[in-house]
Amino acid sequence: MASVRVLLLLLAAASAVQLSIGAAAEAAAVPTLGLDNGLGGRPPMGWNSWNHFACNISEDLIRDTIDSLVETGLAEIGYNYVNIDDCWQAKARDSKGNLVADPETFPSGIKALSDYAHSKGLKLGVYSDAGYYTCQRRPGSLGFEMQDAVKFAEWEVDYLKYDNCFNDLSKPELRYPVMRDALLSVDRAIFFSMCEWGVDQPATWASKVGNSWRTTGDIRDSWYSMVAITDQNEPWWPYAGPGGWNDPDMLEVGNGGMTTAEYRAHFSLWALMKSPLLIGCDITNMTEDTKSILMNKEVIDINQDSLGVQGHRVLKSGSGGLLEVWAGPLSGNRTVVALWNRGVWGATISADLELLGFEAGSELTARDVWKHEDVSKPVTGSISADVPSHDVAMYILREAVKVDANAENAESFARFEDVRKVRAGRASSV
Numbered sequence: 182m183a184s185v186r187v188l189l190l191l192l193a194a195a196s197a198v199q200l201s202i203g204a205a206a207e208a209a210a211v212p213t214l215g216l217d218n219g220l221g222g223r224p225p226m227g228w229n230s231w232n233h234f235a236c237n238i239s240e241d242l243i244r245d246t247i248d249s250l251v252e253t254g255l256a257e258i259g260y261n262y263v264n265i266d267d268c269w270q271a272k273a274r275d276s277k278g279n280l281v282a283d284p285e286t287f288p289s290g291i292k293a294l295s296d297y298a299h300s301k302g303l304k305l306g307v308y309s310d311a312g313y314y315t316c317q318r319r320p321g322s323l324g325f326e327m328q329d330a331v332k333f334a335e336w337e338v339d340y341l342k343y344d345n346c347f348n349d350l351s352k353p354e355l356r357y358p359v360m361r362d363a364l365l366s367v368d369r370a371i372f373f374s375m376c377e378w379g380v381d382q383p384a385t386w387a388s389k390v391g392n393s394w395r396t397t398g399d400i401r402d403s404w405y406s407m408v409a410i411t412d413q414n415e416p417w418w419p420y421a422g423p424g425g426w427n428d429p430d431m432l433e434v435g436n437g438g439m440t441t442a443e444y445r446a447h448f449s450l451w452a453l454m455k456s457p458l459l460i461g462c463d464i465t466n467m468t469e470d471t472k473s474i475l476m477n478k479e480v481i482d483i484n485q486d487s488l489g490v491q492g493h494r495v496l497k498s499g500s501g502g503l504l505e506v507w508a509g510p511l512s513g514n515r516t517v518v519a520l521w522n523r524g525v526w527g528a529t530i531s532a533d534l535e536l537l538g539f540e541a542g543s544e545l546t547a548r549d550v551w552k553h554e555d556v557s558k559p560v561t562g563s564i565s566a567d568v569p570s571h572d573v574a575m576y577i578l579r580e581a582v583k584v585d586a587n588a589e590n591a592e593s594f595a596r597f598e599d600v601r602k603v604r605a606g607r608a609s610s611v
């Protein structure tokens with residue numbers, strides 16, 4: 182615990198200087214024990230209605246989205262949660278105090294949609310709030326946690342996003358465990374996504390409360406919002422791991438407010454930060470650019486890697502420190518590195534291999550996960566790329582020795598067990 186604190190202080194103090202990723206990988210073995218509901222071994226992937234549709238949702242939209250997830254191939258590559266955000270509820274509870282679906286927009290009810298999602302091999306998520314009302318003034322779950330959890334289980338819901346509007350001003354540390362306990366008491370495993378906007382630094386206490394916790398306020402579909410949110414999420418990297426993830430909010434890729442380069446950077450960073458990959462655009466109408474980003478399997482694999490260690494910033498360079506290097510360890514002795522140009526001009530960005538934790542004289546192979554090709558020459562000394570403004574280049578590095586696949590699995594497994602042990606020793610008080 183103390184070492185994590187010290188490390189965070191160091192990280193905060195050292196954001197402009199070089200950090201050794203070797204030390205970083207060790208510190209990352211001190212995250213927290215995830216909520217023990219069997220879910221969230223990898224960051225969740227799927228779609229959520231809010232970023233594109235806000236309150237304009239209906240059961241037809243959800244069905245069309247389920248169909249599109251399957252038709253486009255998004256489902257097949259892992260996007261399996263279909264999450265309905267705010268506004269699915271009727272304006273009031275029924276006479277017995279039950280939540281009910283809005284009879285105008287969701288006349289068939291939630292169970293019909295979860296049946297439909299399940300029939301296509303997908304999972305269904307809903308939304309509620311740890312307050313008297315949701316943010317859009319539908320009934321909240323505060324005081325109704327047990328009754329609502331029972332209802333969600335009866336509807337065979339798989340995921341709950343739990344917001345923080347109109348609360349009673351008590352701490353989220355008190356309110357969120359009540360719903361956690363209610364969900365654990367019903368006969369269904371429901372992913373618990375805490376959306377308490379980063380209040381009271383949930384990374385430090387939520388590991389046994391949620392499978393993910395928001396570290397920031399809401400994202401908007403702009404470069405400035407995406408950058409600010411990335412910076413806010415970054416320092417919490419040591420606390421992420423299998424079972425519990427930092428959540429810098431849902432993806433804006435495909436919504437039109439950023440350039441293709443900016444969306445590529447957005448998606449790369451979310452993948453490297455082991456963030457939930459919840460698509461927020463209209464997937465029934467995606468451009469080819471949008472598809473090529475969201476469906477980049479090599480980038481998705483970085484996010485879903487078995488090690489589950491969140492990557493982070495290791496270097497700011499160039500004038501204004503706008504040329505950034507982000508990196509993190511992957512299973513099989515591999516390392517992911519992203520060269521991110523936050524400046525307004527194209528630039529060459531370089532990362533010293535020693536800075537990335539490799540020994541001097543190492544000879545590496547590099548895979549360019551956006552060009553989908555191996556870098557032709559062995560990498561020695563440093564890796565660098567010409568990166569256009571706001572764009573990113575991302576590579577997977579590994580020592581140029583043959584890796585035995587069984588050794589790789591054994592190593593990943595041992596690493597996972599380490600994380601579990603350390604987490605078990607850090608049982609949270611809430």
Ligand SMILES: *[C@@H]1O[C@H](CO)[C@@H](O)[C@H](O)[C@H]1NC(C)=O
Pocket residue numbers: 234235236237
């Ligand atoms: C969508 O919802 C927002 C508010 O949630 C509203 O301002 C907007 O007019 C709606 N758009 C459509 C097309 O209904």
Ligand SMILES: *[C@@H]1O[C@H](CO)[C@@H](O)[C@H](O)[C@H]1NC(C)=O
Pocket residue numbers: 463466468
């Ligand atoms: C589909 O997306 C394009 C932009 O790529 C937009 O102009 C068009 O209105 C969208 N169509 C629908 C039905 O939303």
Ligand SMILES: *[C@@H]1O[C@H](CO)[C@@H](O)[C@H](O)[C@H]1NC(C)=O
Pocket residue numbers: 513514584585588589592
């Ligand atoms: C990872 O590296 C260590 C030390 O360099 C080595 O002992 C181990 O076999 C490697 N694992 C794999 C899967 O290459």
